[in-house]
Every structure is written in C-alpha cells, then in structure tokens.
Amino acid sequence: MNESLLTIEKVCFSYQNSGWQLRNISLELSSGTMLGIIGPNGSGKSTLLKISAGVLAPLSGQILLGKDNIKNKPRRKIAGQLGYLPQNTSSMFDYRVEEVVALGRYPYLSGMGFLQKEDWQIVERCLDQTEIKIYRDRLISQLSGGERQRVWLASILAQEPQVLLLDEPTTGLDLHHQVAFFGLLEELAQNGMAIAVVTHDLNLAGQYCRELMLLRSGEKIISGLVGEVIQDDILAEVYQESLYVGRHPVNGRPIVLPVKK
Amino acid sequence: MQDLLSRGRWIRALLLYLLAALLVFCLAPWVGGESISAGQVVRDITGKNAVLSTDTQIFVYQRVPRVLLGFLVGGALAVVGSVLQVILRNALAAPSTLGMTGAGSVGAVIAISIPHLAFSWGPFSSVQLFALLGSGVGLLFIYMLARQKQGISMNTLLLAGVTIGILCSAIIPLIKYLANPDMLVAMDRWMMGGLDVVGYRELAALFPLLVPGVGMLLLQGLNLNHITLGEEMALGHGVDVAAVERISFLAGALATASAVSMVGPIFFVGLIVPHIIRRLSGYDQRIVLPGAFLAGGAFLVLCDIIARTIVAPTEMPVGIITAILGGPFFIILLLRKK
Numbered sequence: 332m333n334e335s336l337l338t339i340e341k342v343c344f345s346y347q348n349s350g351w352q353l354r355n356i357s358l359e360l361s362s363g364t365m366l367g368i369i370g371p372n373g374s375g376k377s378t379l380l381k382i383s384a385g386v387l388a389p390l391s392g393q394i395l396l397g398k399d400n401i402k403n404k405p406r407r408k409i410a411g412q413l414g415y416l417p418q419n420t421s422s423m424f425d426y427r428v429e430e431v432v433a434l435g436r437y438p439y440l441s442g443m444g445f446l447q448k449e450d451w452q453i454v455e456r457c458l459d460q461t462e463i464k465i466y467r468d469r470l471i472s473q474l475s476g477g478e479r480q481r482v483w484l485a486s487i488l489a490q491e492p493q494v495l496l497l498d499e500p501t502t503g504l505d506l507h508h509q510v511a512f513f514g515l516l517e518e519l520a521q522n523g524m525a526i527a528v529v530t531h532d533l534n535l536a537g538q539y540c541r542e543l544m545l546l547r548s549g550e551k552i553i554s555g556l557v558g559e560v561i562q563d564d565i566l567a568e569v570y571q572e573s574l575y576v577g578r579h580p581v582n583g584r585p586i587v588l589p590v591k592k
Numbered sequence: 593m594q595d596l597l598s599r600g601r602w603i604r605a606l607l608l609y610l611l612a613a614l615l616v617f618c619l620a621p622w623v624g625g626e627s628i629s630a631g632q633v634v635r636d637i638t639g640k641n642a643v644l645s646t647d648t649q650i651f652v653y654q655r656v657p658r659v660l661l662g663f664l665v666g667g668a669l670a671v672v673g674s675v676l677q678v679i680l681r682n683a684l685a686a687p688s689t690l691g692m693t694g695a696g697s698v699g700a701v702i703a704i705s706i707p708h709l710a711f712s713w714g715p716f717s718s719v720q721l722f723a724l725l726g727s728g729v730g731l732l733f734i735y736m737l738a739r740q741k742q743g744i745s746m747n748t749l750l751l752a753g754v755t756i757g758i759l760c761s762a763i764i765p766l767i768k769y770l771a772n773p774d775m776l777v778a779m780d781r782w783m784m785g786g787l788d789v790v791g792y793r794e795l796a797a798l799f800p801l802l803v804p805g806v807g808m809l810l811l812q813g814l815n816l817n818h819i820t821l822g823e824e825m826a827l828g829h830g831v832d833v834a835a836v837e838r839i840s841f842l843a844g845a846l847a848t849a850s851a852v853s854m855v856g857p858i859f860f861v862g863l864i865v866p867h868i869i870r871r872l873s874g875y876d877q878r879i880v881l882p883g884a885f886l887a888g889g890a891f892l893v894l895c896d897i898i899a900r901t902i903v904a905p906t907e908m909p910v911g912i913i914t915a916i917l918g919g920p921f922f923i924i925l926l927l928r929k930k
Contacts, residue, residue, distance in 0.1 A: 387742075437829045443599070
C-alpha cells in the first residue's frame, strides 16, 4: 500500500465558549487517494480540514505531514508539501490570473520574492494543468465562478504540493464546472497526489472519491470505501432524512436521492 | 493593472520614485519665507568658513533638518497607511486608525497643560516623552483587546483603534477645558502639526523608533501581497500570517507614535498617498511600500514648502496644508472611481 502522506491522529478541538467539539478524529491520506469528507452542516468538516492544514491548532492529537509533526514545522515548509483551498476565497485587489498563480510559488522564493525562470515554468505547467492558460491575462473579476476556482487551484498547485486539502471547492458552481473540477482532482490523484475534499454533494463524492469519511456533530460516524459509507440507513440516520441509495446505471457507483414524503 | 512581478520593472519603478523624491529633497531647502543666497551658502560650505553667514545658518540649521524631518515623517505615515489598508482590508485605513495619533495627542496635551514642565531625556523633550507615553498606553490597550490565541484579530484591531481615536477626541477638549487658558494656544498649535525644528539633535529622537518601524514595514511587501488574498489563502501559501500582522501592527504603531510625538498629528498623508501609488504603479506591495515612502516624504515636504511660504514671514502649521490639499484630492479620487 502507499505510504501515508498526511496522518491525523486522535485530534480534538473546540472553539472558545462553545460546547461543540471535534472528538478523536484520525485519518490517513495516502498517495493516489481522493477522500471525500461529508456530513451535515456543523459536523466539523471545515474545522477538520483547517486543523489538517495547520490553519487551526488542535487541542490534542497530532498531525503528521510525512513523518514530521506540523506543529513545529515552519509554514513555508508545510506549504511546499501541502496545499489548502479554503471555503471562502476573495481578493482585495483585482489581479491578473497569471499573477495569482505566480503567488503560489511563495515557498520557493527568497529575498524580495521575484520569480526565476524555473518558477515561471512551473506557473506555465499549472496554468496548463488547470486549463486556464487562455485566461492568463484576464483580471480575476472578469472570470466566472468556475474559472476562478481553477485559478485558486492553479495557485495552490504552484506550491508543488503532494497533499491537497479543499474545502467545498465546487459549491455554487454549475454542473459543467463541478464535473470539470472533480475530473481535474481525479487526474491529480491518479498522478500521485493525496487529496481530501470536503463536499456537500454526496453524488459527486460518490462518483469521484475512492474513500469517504462521514462526520456528525464532531464525531466520525464511519469511514471507508465509497460503497461502505453510502448506505441508506447510515445516511438517513446522520442527515435525519429519508433517502434512497441506488446504483448509477452507467458506472455502478452509489447514488443518493432524497425521498419526497 | 501592471504586472510588477519582474525584478526589472520593480527596479525601474523604484528608480523613478527615487528620482522624484531626490528632486524635491534637493530643491526644498532653498525655498522658504526668507530668501537665501544659494551662492553664499555654497561658498560658505565649500570654503569651510569658520563663521557662517546668516543665509548658510538658515540653510544648514533650519531648512535642511526641516526637510529631512518632513521626508522621514511623511514617508513613515504613507508606509504605515499602505500597510494598514492591506491588513485591515479597508481602503480608508490610515495611521490614525491605530489610535496612536489620538493617544499621543492626549499625552502631549497633558504635558503642555502642566506648567513649568520642561525637561528633556536624551533627544526627547517633555512633550515628546509624554506623547510617546500616551501612545504606549493606547498601544497596550489595543493589543490587550485585539490579541487572540493565534495572533491578532484584525477586526478587533480596527474597532479598538477607531474607538481609542474617538475617546481621545473627547478627552482632549476635556483637558483643554480644565487647563490654564494660557496654555490653550500652545495646545492648539501642537494639534495642528508642525515641522519646525532647529538643528539635528531633535531629529535623533526619530531614529530609535521611527526608522526601525519603517524598516520592518518595508520588508513586508511580498507577505502583504499574499494577505490581500485572505488570511487562510496566505497561510496556505506558506505565509506566517500571525507574525506578519503582529509585526505590521507593532512597527506601524511605533512609527506613528514616533512621528506624532515629534510633529503632532498630521492627517491625510497616510490615507491618500497609498491610493495614489496604487493608481500609478499597481497593487504589488513590493513597490507600493517604498514608493509610498518616497512619495509620502516628498508630499509632506511640498506641503511644508507651502506652509512656510504662503504667509511669509510667518508660517502655517503643515497639518492645515495637508488637510486642505488632501481632502479635495481624496474626493476627486473617489469621484474618479465611480
């Protein structure tokens, strides 16, 4: 089996002045996997991702990037191995697409941070990978939501990470862009990346992820292969809704549909 | 907007700003309420005369230190304004948003209100020391309010700074009311901001605080570029956001407190100059910060030239000029954006 690129061990967390807690979550992300993190609102998906990325510090437990505890690792070094796409992305100024992607080279820049030839080559590669090369000179405000998400992804890929953590990257995107984005993630995973995606869309998760982790109220309910997690009784219990779980007629993967009462 | 991610463009833009600032810096000491003979000054300096003519004395001990002061203070205020507009994510942020200006003014006004209080400590006068103390108290207050487990909350910083500013605006009239009426003129004059300085000893008071403060800010250009993408995105890219915000806040507070203690509150320089530089050179903070320093310095020096020539032989406080010029400038800027 592949080695674990990101290991989360028994992590606990709670926000100040709130009773809610993230309790004893452990997970392993190995190279070539795409893990979907699913669960109702407030289940702790985003929080778990933030802790995994080192944005929040857990109250107990540890996060290992490769073999190193990220608590003591300098941010630059973390960024060279792990890319994090937050849920809310915005920009104070209207940059060009190419500039945003170039910013992702930060972990490798020194001094005033001017890019060298090799850096620009990597920027080119990321623009290619995310298929946004034709937009390189456009301002990010001129792009659609789907195109903009690709720009953020390209910017993170410029860090040359081996692990990718994405927080609801396709919320608000139309079907075409959702499918295109997940297709891109699938390709990256096939090329060796370890990816964890928080998503609300159970069907997208079912189609593209290999493994899933289901959270509720800060606890892990179940994790495993897609077919093991997407079961009607488990999901109905967690989402408090009657659901129908079937098989996709084309590829046999599980699909989830609500049942109107 | 221009792409400034190449070293060549950066150097060229920087050189342009440097040239413009140098021009102002070299011409400014020759202009003033009293006309001085350039020939006489040059002869005195090059001839190394033991006894300097009045013209040369004015040039060396009044004009040059004043221009130097104007440059350093104007530059510092503009850099602080640029940094604050990024970390507070607010285009209207200015050095006074940190509350240092208000708190320092309270300190200074208290010092002026105390009769017979005239001492000095090193290069600092009593008014300067009290102003620095006032800023220090304000800084502590804001830091206590805004600090979190990891770093400083920028939202709380903004609110706390504005609140301190408002509080101080109320405390100062109270002090003036309670003080001896003879002191009121001195207090008012201080509050208008002025670059009148004689000799170089007072300038030395800037060096322990203002110069390191500005220096630390000028190094944050690349980090600030990332912070404009949001704190989480910047963290993801590898920027130590908490450290950058902490440094920016403390260095900015230091530089502002130092500037205010020396010249009193001067508004609009720190608010407007960053906008102008961003319009001229784009958003890359690696050019905005040094550009703002050079342009802010030149701007304040130019305002001071007006201040000391427009009602010659007397002088106007430079704070009035920056407000008169700055206000309409800003309105034009806003109208253009529409």
